[in-house]
Amino acid sequence: MRTLLLAALLLTSVVRAETGQELFDRHCQVCHGPQGEGNGPGAQALDPAPRDLTLRPYKYGCGRRPILRTITEGVSGTAMPAFGNTLSQGELxxxxxxxxxxxxxxxxxCKTHQ
Ligand code: HEC
Known part of the structure; x- marks a missing residue:
């Protein structure tokens, strides 16, 4: 019985977890735009402008690790916020x-995949 309950709980949390697209819509598109092209409603006022994320090379590295670091720590001196305290590791x-x-x-x- 307990196992069944646990399985049901696990299943609901899996079903209810947001996809990358949904997370992006909620937290990023206001600046980076719905397709990540840097044209969100909040973009015009920003300097430096939010990145077009569909265009490489990236300023802070193209690999998964530097991207994860940018999202977690933000970019100081720009509008890019740090999400490390608001989102879970899984969401990041x-x-x-x-x-x-x-x-x-x-x-x-990109020349490298660092
Ligand atoms: C308030 C506006 C804003 C929001 C919200 C925002 N960003 Fe950014 N983002 C920026 C700006 C501005 C830059 C450019 C920083 C620079 O050029 O130095 C940036 C840069 C980045 C970069 C670095 C690209 C590179 O060239 O290395 C990544 C990756 C990124 N954002 C991902 C995200 C993700 C993922 C989210 C949502 C979780 C998000 N951003 C939310 C404004 C925003």
């Missing part, structure tokens, strides 16, 4: 995977 990783997918849309302009 889902977002990093999502951004990685966006970054490959227009080919890879």
């Amino acid at each position: 990783e889902q977002l990093a995977d999502f951004v990685l997918k966006l970054s490959r849309q227009k080919g890879c302009g």
Whole structure:
């Protein structure tokens, strides 16, 4: 009985977890735009402007690890917020995977995959 309950709980949390796209819509599109192209409603007022995430190379590195670090720690001196205190590790990783997918849309302009 207890196992069944646990399984049901696990299943609900899996079903209810947000996808990378949903997390991006909620936390990032206001600046980076719905497709990550840097044209969100909040973008015009910002300097430096939010990145077009579909265009490499990235300023802070193209690999999953630097992307995860940018999302977790933010970029000081810019509007890019740190999400490390507001999102779970799992959510941060889902977002990093999502951004990685966006970054490959227009080919890879990066020399390295650091
Ligand atoms: C309030 C506006 C704002 C929000 C919200 C925001 N960003 Fe940013 N983001 C920026 C700006 C501005 C930059 C550019 C910083 C720079 O050029 O130095 C940036 C840069 C980045 C970069 C670095 C790209 C590079 O060239 O290395 C990544 C990755 C990124 N954002 C991902 C995200 C993700 C994922 C989210 C949501 C969890 C998010 N951002 C939410 C404004 C925002």
